Amino acid sequence: xxxxxxxxxxxxxxxxxxxxxxxxxxxxxxxxxxxxxxxxxxxxxxxxxxxxxxxxxxxxxxxxxxxxxxxxxxxxxxxxxxxxxxxxxxxxxxxxxxxxxxxxxxxxxxxxxxxxxxxxxxxxxxxxxxxxxxxxxxxxxxxxxxxxxxxxxxxxxxxxxxxxxxxxxxxxxxxxxxxxxxxxxxxxxxxxxxxxxxxxxxxxxxxxxxxxxxxxxxxxxxxxxxxxxxxxxxxxxxxxxxxxxxxxxxxxxxxxxxxxxxxxxxxxxxxxxxxxxxxxxxxxxxx
Ligand code: MN
Numbered sequence: 001x002x003x004x005x006x007x008x009x010x011x012x013x014x015x016x017x018x019x020x021x022x023x024x025x026x027x028x029x030x031x032x033x034x035x036x037x038x039x040x041x042x043x044x045x046x047x048x049x050x051x052x053x054x055x056x057x058x059x060x061x062x063x064x065x066x067x068x069x070x071x072x073x074x075x076x077x078x079x080x081x082x083x084x085x086x087x088x089x090x091x092x093x094x095x096x097x098x099x100x101x102x103x104x105x106x107x108x109x110x111x112x113x114x115x116x117x118x119x120x121x122x123x124x125x126x127x128x129x130x131x132x133x134x135x136x137x138x139x140x141x142x143x144x145x146x147x148x149x150x151x152x153x154x155x156x157x158x159x160x161x162x163x164x165x166x167x168x169x170x171x172x173x174x175x176x177x178x179x180x181x182x183x184x185x186x187x188x189x190x191x192x193x194x195x196x197x198x199x200x201x202x203x204x205x206x207x208x209x210x211x212x213x214x215x216x217x218x219x220x221x222x223x224x225x226x227x228x229x230x231x232x233x234x235x236x237x238x239x240x241x242x243x244x245x246x247x248x249x250x251x252x253x254x255x256x257x258x259x260x261x262x263x264x265x266x267x268x269x270x271x272x273x274x275x276x277x278x279x280x281x282x283x284x285x286x287x
Contacts, residue, residue, distance in 0.1 A: 001013045001040060002172045002174050002253075003027065003142065003174070004056075004058070005027050006054060007053055009027075010025060010026060011024055011025070011027045011029070011030050012048070014172060017051075018048060019048045020042045020047035021042070021047065022040055022042055023041040027173065028059070028061075028224060031224060035125055055100065055170060056101075057168075057169045057170050058173035059226065063095070063224065065093040065094070066092060066215050067161070067230070068085050068229050069084075070083065070085055070230065071205050072199065073203065073205065074199070074203070074232055078278070078279045079276045080277050084205050085206045086205065089218070091158050093166070093167055096162075097161070097163060097164060097165065099168040099257060100168075101168065102171075102257070104258045105149055105166065105168065105238070105259045106260050109264050109265060109266060109267040111267055112272060113278070113281075114152070114237065115235040116149065116191055116196065117149070117231035117235055118147060118189030118197050118244075119148050120185050120229045121143070121144050121227065122144070122208060122229075123141045123142050123144065123173060123225070123226055124139055124140065124141060124212075124222065124223055125141030125176075125223055126139055126141075128216040129220045130217050131213055133210055136213040136216070137209050140212065141223070142175045142179065143174050143248075144172065145171075147244060147255065149161065149166035153275050154272075154275035172251045174251055174252070179250050180250065182208040183202055185249050185250060186200055186248070186249040187201065188247045190243075191243070192241075194282065196236055201229065203232065211229060236278075237281040239284075241259065242258070243258055244259065
């Protein structure tokens with residue numbers, strides 16, 4: 001099923017251009033029913049036209065967002081990074097950074113660079129503690145799109161990637177049974193119409209099963225927790241007025257976000273010229 005959260009957080013199933021409400025009241029409820037082995041039940045009726053609902057982030061309150069750094073070799077190369085996920089482990093993004101689909105990313109500083117990172121993410125369906133790589137995928141409820149918006153520089157990743165609005169996620173959460181192999185997903189990401197990222201999850205250094213297994217060896221994963229798999233090459237700077245669009249094969253709807261930099265201040269921290277060096281930004285239209 002292609003699930004969406006909408007309006008006040010209720011959950012529905014996408015059927016063409018309509019949303020059919022589920023008997024489960026919320027995505028949390030839908031996950032709990034899945035965990036209990038109960039089938040998802042749709043309400044009767046034609047549902048609601050997609051254009052008449054306000055799409056929301058699929059899970060608004062995960063206990064944590066776990067994120068893989070440097071998990072594609074071409075991104076490792078463009079960042080001139082000498083380390084990748086197998087050396088770095090993962091980092092955490094604050095759940096308060098989540099942003100509804102179609103929302104506005106608010107850049108906080110005028111003297112720092114902020115980049116888009118398009119990623120495939122997954123939502124955990126049942127409690128996972130030290131699960132094997134072989135069993136790991138059975139703990140995944142479903143898959144979704146995620147933008148890991150990032151300030152470049154030398155501050156800790158958990159600071160640079162946790163500003164409010166820095167984690168747009170959704171709009172669909174496709175259940176694992178329907179989504180199929182997470183290692184065969186095509187990813188494309190545009191900024192204001194320019195294609196910046198065009199990749200396949202075949203090129204992940206650590207695939208989904210390994211990420212889930214490893215993460216669960218460090219911390220217990222709870223239903224609703226999010227793991228995002230990392231970004232391929234093509235990161236670049238965002239500017240006021242930009243539109244970001246992420247397409248992942250199998251999700252059905254693209255994730256979009258606007259960018260605003262209309263209330264910025266000078267950065268209080270001094271990491272600007274430290275840390276991994278990103279590629280120069282692409283030439284901008286009209287620039
Ligand atoms: Mn990332």
